[in-house]
Every structure is written in C-alpha cells, then in structure tokens.
Amino acid sequence: MADPLVAYSWQMNQWQDLQRLIESGRLPHALLLAGPDSIGKLRFAKALAGYLLCESPGKLTACGQCRSCHFQIDANHPDYREICPDEGKRQIGIDQVRSLQSFSAQHAHRDNGRKLVVIHPAEAMNVFTANALLKTLEEPNSGTILILVSHSSSQLLPTIRSRCVQLRFGVPDTSLAETWLRDYVGDAALAKKLLIETGGRPLAARQTFEDDGLAVRQNFDAALSALLNGQKTALQVAEELLDKDILQVLDWWCSRLMGLSRHQLAGHELVAESWLGFNKLPPNTVMQTLQRGLELRSGFSRGVALNKRLILETLFLEWVALCRRNAAS
Ligand SMILES: [Zn+2]
Structure with a gap:
C-alpha cells in the first residue's frame, strides 16, 4: 500500500491502541503524538489521517482505493490540512493557525464527514499562535480532528497538552529498526552502525546515510x-x-x-x-x-x-x- 497510508512497522502498538479507541467510539477530537524526533511520528499522523478519512476502511488500514485515499496519496485531500513552519522558517505563523478556524467551521467535502488537521512540530507555535489554536481546540467542531506532533511536548502550553489525548512514542525496537534500515542501505553492519550513531532513531539514521x-x-x-x-x-x-x-x-x-x-x-x-x-x-x-x-x-x-x-x-x-x-x- 502507498506510503502515506501506512504507519511504520515499529508503531503497531500505538496503532492498535488507537484502533481500540476508535472501535469503542472514544476517538478524541485532539491527539498529541509525543516522542523523540526522527522516529516516524509524522508518518503515523498522516497514516492515521488517511485511515480516518478513508471511505471504506478495513480493520486496521485504509482501503487505498477510494476517492479519499487517492486524494490522500496525491496529497490534495480537501478535508485535510497540514500545518508546519513555512520553508526557511522555524515558527508556525499565526495566520496559518487562524485559517484553521474557517476550515473547521466549513462542511466536509467528502461523505465521510471528517476533517483532519496535522500540526508539526507543535512546539513550533509561540505563545500567541498556541493561544490562537486553543480557540479551535476549545470549540471542537464535531467533524474536525486535530493531530499534534511534538518532539518536545514539555515545551507546549499546559492548556494545549491538557486538551489532547497523548500517545507516547519511544525509540523503536532495535531489531525492527535494523531490518527496516538494512533494506534501505543494503548492509546489515552499516545499518547497525548508523542506528548506534543516531541513538536508535531510524529516520535520523537514514538521513545520516544519505x-x-x-x-x-x-x-x-x-x-x-x-x-x-x-x-x-x-x-x-x-x-x-x-x-x-x-x-x-x-x-x-x-x-x-x-x-x-x-x-x-x-x-x-x-x-x-x-x-x-x-x-x-x-x-x-x-x-x-x-x-x-x-x-x-x-x-x-x-x-x-x-x-x-x-x-x-x-x-x-x-x-x-x-x-x-x-x-x-
Ligand atoms: Zn479508502
């Protein structure tokens, strides 16, 4: 299946935890994915958004075939927004966050009725931007789900943290990370060395290789x-x-x-x-x-x-x- 719709192999525990929440009808309207950087939290957020937007999801995965899935694969889903610092900037702009208020107020384009927002990294919001986001968080529109990704969640405003259900991600299991990286670099010993150099964070290891x-x-x-x-x-x-x-x-x-x-x-x-x-x-x-x-x-x-x-x-x-x-x- 296409990459944007699938979480990494080492994230299956968190994926199943979320499944249980979804199946029991307790999917929160705001999630915080927290953990070290370069371990794939953003990919998880995108896969989750794709899954929640999918019009005929399977038990654990998006179908990959429906109109919504195609939009998500092509990165142009009308009910999906991704907020991150503009190129060359380190901070998320306040206008970017304010634009979410109108996005959240409008009706979803697709029948599924959901709208998904991914904000990454959430600590790139200063206090003004974070306060603007609080407005959206405090008035949850029934169809809008916010997914915040943070490498440093202690830096977030407590008022933001307390409104999100937090999902923790740690450095992945060594053997899963080594297998994944070995397939990419084509050499088990090199994969091992790269992972040691980068504290076991697979995406940092791949970047170091590149x-x-x-x-x-x-x-x-x-x-x-x-x-x-x-x-x-x-x-x-x-x-x-x-x-x-x-x-x-x-x-x-x-x-x-x-x-x-x-x-x-x-x-x-x-x-x-x-x-x-x-x-x-x-x-x-x-x-x-x-x-x-x-x-x-x-x-x-x-x-x-x-x-x-x-x-x-x-x-x-x-x-x-x-x-x-x-x-x-
Ligand atoms: Zn689908």
Whole structure:
C-alpha cells in the first residue's frame, strides 16, 4: 500500500491502541503524538489521517482505493490540512493557525464527514499562535480532528497538552529498526552502525546515510582530537565547523557526550574510539556539558537567535580547559 497510508512497522502498538479507541467510539477530537524526533511520528499522523478519512476502511488500514485515499496519496485531500513552519522558517505563523478556524467551521467535502488537521512540530507555535489554536481546540467542531506532533511536548502550553489525548512514542525496537534500515542501505553492519550513531532513531539514521554523515562525524572527531593534541586551537576548530549545519554539529557533540556518559556509568561500548581519551573526566562534568549541549540544540532548533561562532568557540575553549585541568590534577 502507498506510503502515506501506512504507519511504520515499529508503531503497531500505538496503532492498535488507537484502533481500540476508535472501535469503542472514544476517538478524541485532539491527539498529541509525543516522542523523540526522527522516529516516524509524522508518518503515523498522516497514516492515521488517511485511515480516518478513508471511505471504506478495513480493520486496521485504509482501503487505498477510494476517492479519499487517492486524494490522500496525491496529497490534495480537501478535508485535510497540514500545518508546519513555512520553508526557511522555524515558527508556525499565526495566520496559518487562524485559517484553521474557517476550515473547521466549513462542511466536509467528502461523505465521510471528517476533517483532519496535522500540526508539526507543535512546539513550533509561540505563545500567541498556541493561544490562537486553543480557540479551535476549545470549540471542537464535531467533524474536525486535530493531530499534534511534538518532539518536545514539555515545551507546549499546559492548556494545549491538557486538551489532547497523548500517545507516547519511544525509540523503536532495535531489531525492527535494523531490518527496516538494512533494506534501505543494503548492509546489515552499516545499518547497525548508523542506528548506534543516531541513538536508535531510524529516520535520523537514514538521513545520516544519505548525507554521508558517518564521514562527517569522523571529521568532527578528528578535529576534536587535533584540538586536544594541541595541533589546532579552539578558535580554529570553531572556524572549521562554522559553515556546517549547527544542528548537525550539536547532534554529534551531544551524541558523543551521551555515549561517553553511558560508557562511564554503564560500561557501554564507545562509538568513537578517539573519545576514550576523555574517559577520565568526572562523570558529573560530562553530564553538565551534555546538558548545556542539549539546551543549545533545543535553542537553535526553536530558532532562538544565537551567535553560532561565539557558541562554538566557547564550547571548545571550555572543553579544552576542562580536559587540561583534569589532566593536571
Ligand atoms: Zn479508502
């Protein structure tokens, strides 16, 4: 069946949970799909929308044949809206959300009578936009179902969260993720490595494969080693990384610190051997540095105006100072 109508293999538990709600007539008018990014929540939301719009659904799937399914496959269903930041923007505009009020007020085009709205990621709404959405959430039109997708649901207004039924998604089962990725990259060992690098998130792993991200990360590791060996200064390393995508740099930084922390606290194997050199740093220090990295990553992904050069320079200067201080003590 066509992709937009099917959830991923590792999402069957959530899919069946929803089925039970639908079959018992308790389908909520607002759902929040919450969990880490790059694990396929948006695909789940689209598949669910397709299923709810389908004019002759099967037990667990849309039929794939009806007029509604064809509209959904062609991404032009008149009773479906997708709200996300416009290209080049990080925030959802208030006009985008206001337009939902008229969409929700109008009659459905198809006989099914439902209208579906997917908003992703929901944390891309600022407080004004979120308040505009509350209007739609508080006056549920009988036929309109809202599906919010969030990678960071703690950032949502409590008034938004409390009006949605929340469905949690975690990092998928390793064997399902490995099988799926192996079919895509054509190599089981590579699939495994990509998943380890991306914390088990399949779509991030596929993206890393497509961007040749393993090589990029190895280059970052090499730059960091050169910094510690004194072959490069923190300012030089920051300069080298300045033209890279800051989210990619911070992803690498945080995943390496996370790996180091797991190695120190739970004996997990390190993905990047060069990081063994940092093993003697106090675990507390590693955790604090990781926390700072995650905050920066979250800031950049929310579009907070941050000075990239200054942040990279500070990050590496502090790291070198920590390592030297620790080596001397
Ligand atoms: Zn159908």
